[in-house]
Amino acid sequence: MADNKFAAYICSGCGIGDVLNVKSLExxxxxxxxxxxxxxxxxxxxAEGVQLIKDDIANNGVTHVCIxxxxxxxxxxxxxxxxxxxxRANLREGxxxxxxxxxxxxxxxxxxxxxxxxxxxxxxxxxxxxxGNVKESSSKRILVVGGGISGMTAALAAADAGYQVVIxxxxxxxxxxxxxxxxxxxxxxPYSEPQATGVEEMAATISANPQIKVHLNxxxxxxxxxxxxxxIKIAQESGGVAEELVGxxxxxxxxxxxxxxxxxxxxxxxxxxxxxxxxEALAKSANGAAIKRADGKEVKSVVFVQCxxxxxxxxxxxxxHLEYCSGHCCATSIKQAMYFKDANPDVDTIVMYSDLRVxxxxxxxxxxxxxxxxxxxxxxVTKVAGGDACKVDFRDLILDEDTSVDADLVVLATGQVPxxxxxxxxxxxxxxxxxxxxxxxxAKTVEMKKGSVLNLEYRQGPDMPQFKYGFADSHFICxxxxxxxxxxxxxxxxxxxxxxxxxxxxxxxxxxxxxxAVENVExxxxxxxxxxxxSFPKVRLEGCTQCxxxxxxxxxxxxxxxxxxxxxxxxERCRRCGTCMGACPVRVxxxxxYSVDTVGSQVKAVNVPEEFEAxxxxxxxxxxxxxxxxxxxxxxxxxxxxxxxxxxxVRCLGSINxxxxxxxxxxxxxxxxxxxxxxxxxxxCHFVKGSELASYRMSKIGDTLKQMGLEEERVVTHEVAITxxxxxxxxxxxxxxxxxxxxxxxxxx
Amino acid sequence: MSDLNTQAVARYKSNFLKEVEERVEDGHWVxxxxxxxxxxxxxxxxxxxQHSPQKIFMMIRAGKREEVLASDSMWMCTSxxxxxxxxxxxxxxxxxxxxxxxxxxxxxLAPKGQPTRDVARLFWDNSMVTGRVNELKFSLAMYFKDGFVQGIxxxxxxxxxxxxxxxxxxxxxxxxxxxxxxKGKSDLSKMVGRAREIEDRRRGLA
Numbered sequence: 001m002a003d004n005k006f007a008a009y010i011c012s013g014c015g016i017g018d019v020l021n022v023k024s025l026e027x028x029x030x031x032x033x034x035x036x037x038x039x040x041x042x043x044x045x046x047a048e049g050v051q052l053i054k055d056d057i058a059n060n061g062v063t064h065v066c067i068x069x070x071x072x073x074x075x076x077x078x079x080x081x082x083x084x085x086x087x088r089a090n091l092r093e094g095x096x097x098x099x100x101x102x103x104x105x106x107x108x109x110x111x112x113x114x115x116x117x118x119x120x121x122x123x124x125x126x127x128x129x130x131x132g133n134v135k136e137s138s139s140k141r142i143l144v145v146g147g148g149i150s151g152m153t154a155a156l157a158a159a160d161a162g163y164q165v166v167i168x169x170x171x172x173x174x175x176x177x178x179x180x181x182x183x184x185x186x187x188x189x190p191y192s193e194p195q196a197t198g199v200e201e202m203a204a205t206i207s208a209n210p211q212i213k214v215h216l217n218x219x220x221x222x223x224x225x226x227x228x229x230x231x232i233k234i235a236q237e238s239g240g241v242a243e244e245l246v247g248x249x250x251x252x253x254x255x256x257x258x259x260x261x262x263x264x265x266x267x268x269x270x271x272x273x274x275x276x277x278x279x280e281a282l283a284k285s286a287n288g289a290a291i292k293r294a295d296g297k298e299v300k301s302v303v304f305v306q307c308x309x310x311x312x313x314x315x316x317x318x319x320x321h322l323e324y325c326s327g328h329c330c331a332t333s334i335k336q337a338m339y340f341k342d343a344n345p346d347v348d349t350i351v352m353y354s355d356l357r358v359x360x361x362x363x364x365x366x367x368x369x370x371x372x373x374x375x376x377x378x379x380x381v382t383k384v385a386g387g388d389a390c391k392v393d394f395r396d397l398i399l400d401e402d403t404s405v406d407a408d409l410v411v412l413a414t415g416q417v418p419x420x421x422x423x424x425x426x427x428x429x430x431x432x433x434x435x436x437x438x439x440x441x442x443a444k445t446v447e448m449k450k451g452s453v454l455n456l457e458y459r460q461g462p463d464m465p466q467f468k469y470g471f472a473d474s475h476f477i478c479x480x481x482x483x484x485x486x487x488x489x490x491x492x493x494x495x496x497x498x499x500x501x502x503x504x505x506x507x508x509x510x511x512x513x514x515x516x517a518v519e520n521v522e523x524x525x526x527x528x529x530x531x532x533x534x535s536f537p538k539v540r541l542e543g544c545t546q547c548x549x550x551x552x553x554x555x556x557x558x559x560x561x562x563x564x565x566x567x568x569x570x571x572e573r574c575r576r577c578g579t580c581m582g583a584c585p586v587r588v589x590x591x592x593x594y595s596v597d598t599v600g601s602q603v604k605a606v607n608v609p610e611e612f613e614a615x616x617x618x619x620x621x622x623x624x625x626x627x628x629x630x631x632x633x634x635x636x637x638x639x640x641x642x643x644x645x646x647x648x649x650v651r652c653l654g655s656i657n658x659x660x661x662x663x664x665x666x667x668x669x670x671x672x673x674x675x676x677x678x679x680x681x682x683x684x685c686h687f688v689k690g691s692e693l694a695s696y697r698m699s700k701i702g703d704t705l706k707q708m709g710l711e712e713e714r715v716v717t718h719e720v721a722i723t724x725x726x727x728x729x730x731x732x733x734x735x736x737x738x739x740x741x742x743x744x745x746x747x748x749x
Numbered sequence: 750m751s752d753l754n755t756q757a758v759a760r761y762k763s764n765f766l767k768e769v770e771e772r773v774e775d776g777h778w779v780x781x782x783x784x785x786x787x788x789x790x791x792x793x794x795x796x797x798x799q800h801s802p803q804k805i806f807m808m809i810r811a812g813k814r815e816e817v818l819a820s821d822s823m824w825m826c827t828s829x830x831x832x833x834x835x836x837x838x839x840x841x842x843x844x845x846x847x848x849x850x851x852x853x854x855x856x857x858l859a860p861k862g863q864p865t866r867d868v869a870r871l872f873w874d875n876s877m878v879t880g881r882v883n884e885l886k887f888s889l890a891m892y893f894k895d896g897f898v899q900g901i902x903x904x905x906x907x908x909x910x911x912x913x914x915x916x917x918x919x920x921x922x923x924x925x926x927x928x929x930x931x932k933g934k935s936d937l938s939k940m941v942g943r944a945r946e947i948e949d950r951r952r953g954l955a
Binding site: 378 | 804808810
């Protein structure tokens with residue numbers, strides 16, 4: 001540490017030098033920032049400017065660099081010096097472009113720039129270049145759980161890319177649900193006829209591939225470890241246990257058709273009322289000839305009831321059953337109607353729909369069925385009576401009348417229920433009871449674990465967290481394959497309802513994510529979205545009070561407990577969001593390049609004017625994923641905002657430790673703004689739970705404010721999207737006006 | 750005419766869609782309708798119709814034979830072609846409407862006293878006499894189609910126009926005595942007769 005040498009470089013290009021007093025900025029970096037070297041340059045990001053810095057690093061032993069120029073999001077390639085700690089003072093997007101023009105604002109503009117230089121110098125002094133965590137012996141094998149279309153596609157994709165794959169399939173042969181199909185919805189031009197499933201060929205390719213090892217009649221009995229070192233115990237039918245070491249996991253466990261017998265109002269469970277899987281079985285036994293019912297009678301008329309127990313309809317508008325659309329069923333019914341028409345064009349086939357949804361090239365398939373004479377009736381089915389002569393009552397939505405149609409067979413297009421394992425919310429509730437000594441709950445945990453897919457040895461529960469409607473986790477809005485269990489990726493209908501074509505695409509994506517994961521682990525880097533990041537949490541365990549907040553709040557389940565009940569960080573599972581750092585009440589968790597100190601020292605570096613100067617200071621903690629880019633874009637669009645704010649980018653609102661806020665307020669700041677991503681069901685937080693946790697923590701800060709004798713309005717949180725550049729400027733201006741209205745902080749010296 | 754109807758009912762039983770496909774001009778397009786309703790929304794005379802094209806197509810699929818053929822909707826079409834232009838499935842809706850009207854007329858199920866049907870019939874019968882339209886006789890037939898008294902009233906109301914046309918030599922009063930025929934009148938009626946024969950055979954109406 002003794003040979004750290006700090007240097008600051010101030011750029012006067014892009015008009016910075018015309019508007020700001022660069023000489024005075026230099027003086028501040030030297031005197032207050034205590035930088036050993038301070039240089040300014042008229043065009044710092046050009047070859048000459050960069051060379052200036054490189055020379056100082058090579059010849060003058062500079063190890064820490066503060067660059068006062070543009071936003072940290074600009075010119076990242078030019079200002080990239082490996083092994084050197086770098087902080088960026090944002091003079092261009094943060095000051096020059098956002099403070100109103102004209103000499104009337106010269107003073108506040110200069111103050112803002114000076115503060116950013118102070119903050120940049122303070123930050124870099126606390127930074128340590130992360131050494132990384134290179135793993136020599138990490139496994140690059142990929143485990144695929146499930147051997148259906150998704151699983152087989154993922155396995156082949158990974159094997160083709162040169163990775164070894166282990167497939168665990170619970171059935172006695174590969175193929176999954178698709179093996180039961182006579183044909184599949186067409187996936188290549190001209191999209192007019194059902195096509196062969198290709199399952200046999202795929203299974204044969206897999207068996208012949210030396211890169212892929214297949215465990216049939218097997219389930220995953222235990223998954224322990226972390227990306228790069230997952231230890232998998234595989235329970236075999238014989239009762240034996242095989243062990244595999246893998247680096248990443250693709251969960252392609254598919255779906256189960258919704259239980260048709262629950263659809264009593266649609267005749268579920270009655271004779272000659274089947275679901276789509278049931279019809280595949282009838283068609284399979286007909287083997288291309290006329291399709292017969294279970295009682296052996298040839299089917300002359302068939303009605304397909306779409307959205308049966310789906311889309312909140314329940315068939316009778318009751319809102320029970322499945323809330324969502326399973327996506328594939330319209331095309332599947334079209335395909336099945338073709339089974340009848342192709343065997344005998346005189347069979348009456350009616351598809352009863354309220355909205356026909358055929359994604360992809362499905363419109364061509366739909367047209368083809370119409371050409372074949374399949375009748376499509378827009379109607380809402382109210383009742384189905386099964387039996388020898390089935391009767392379907394429905395409301396004709398075009399002719400607006402109640403009517404009915406007779407049929408030999410009724411097919412209910414039921415939805416997909418994901419095979420996603422144990423619901424972790426239920427699990428946590430039961431485990432909490434069991435920990436309290438409840439014997440029934442203890443028995444229940446054993447029972448629940450039987451339904452688990454991965455049997456993760458994680459403190460947070462045995463499976464992936466579930467998303468809406470019980471589907472396996474997915475960050476649908478930003479990175480659909482991403483999950484909250486690093487190195488474990490869901491693919492296919494376990495992740496969201498989909499057809500075979502989508503499942504194959506999905507599986508390829510998940511295989512690529514798994515490959516990324518094993519490669520990142522080997523280089524000691526984080527996974528998405530900070531996949532270049534070599535830092536990871538450092539804990540001073542001697543200060544830990546075992547409060548468990550970090551283990552509970554980590555959105556990625558990265559933190560277990562060791563035998564002494566201290567947090568045990570699994571660095572390979574960590575995504576570097578800093579939620580643990582924000583959670584820790586005793587502040588013993590930090591990253592080398594992002595810590596309680598790097599931000600805290602910036603907060604303290606700001607020069608807070610005395611009360612009589614009537615210049616408020618507002619701390620703005622902005623999430624680096626959406627809010628900080630929005631602020632940069634506000635600059636780019638020249639939306640001016642108050643020169644009284646001091647913005648600090650944070651990795652996630654979840655990483656905000658309340659000490660920064662209390663420090664700021666006791667130092668005389670007049671307000672603290674936080675800007676992060678949307679929380680809730682439609683969250684946009686890149687770390688899933690960060691903004692939600694921050695909002696929860698901030699809801700508790702009122703007491704602290706009261707103790708300090710401050711108004712609650714002194715701390716506000718806003719949800720901001722990356723496109724809100726105009727709005728962020730307005731939020732800042734409105735808040736500044738509000739602070740001026742309630743008066744300056746009484747905490748000033 | 751009702752013989753044709755009885756024969757059609759016997760032949761197609763309840764499968765009206767098939768009947769339309771085989772017997773109505775462009776009827777094979779009906780099954781391709783996807784019920785989006787763009788035609789219904791595009792029709793400038795929409796509110797005046799009993800059933801929009803969308804409903805007519807749905808009724809055909811639902812087997813509502815009498816209702817479709819007795820509907821006045823097809824007769825209300827002004828052939829503006831808005832629906833054809835807009836149909837995402839490229840159905841020749843205007844042509845189908847005319848085809849349905851024609852079929853309903855042939856079976857004599859079309860609405861009685863429907864003005865468009867009456868005018869069409871007068872026009873056709875008039876033109877078939879001499880091979881060209883006798884405008885004087887056609888106008889008079891129009892005036893008197895709703896009875897003698899109404900005919901006199903119509904003629905009186907229109908007399909100024911009639912005299913004006915006569916003065917401008919656009920209307921020859923002598924045409925009332927038969928009028929002049931086109932060249933080869935008998936060949937024309939042969940051609941029309943033959944065309945009808947072919948069409949009827951093709952549509953199974955022979």
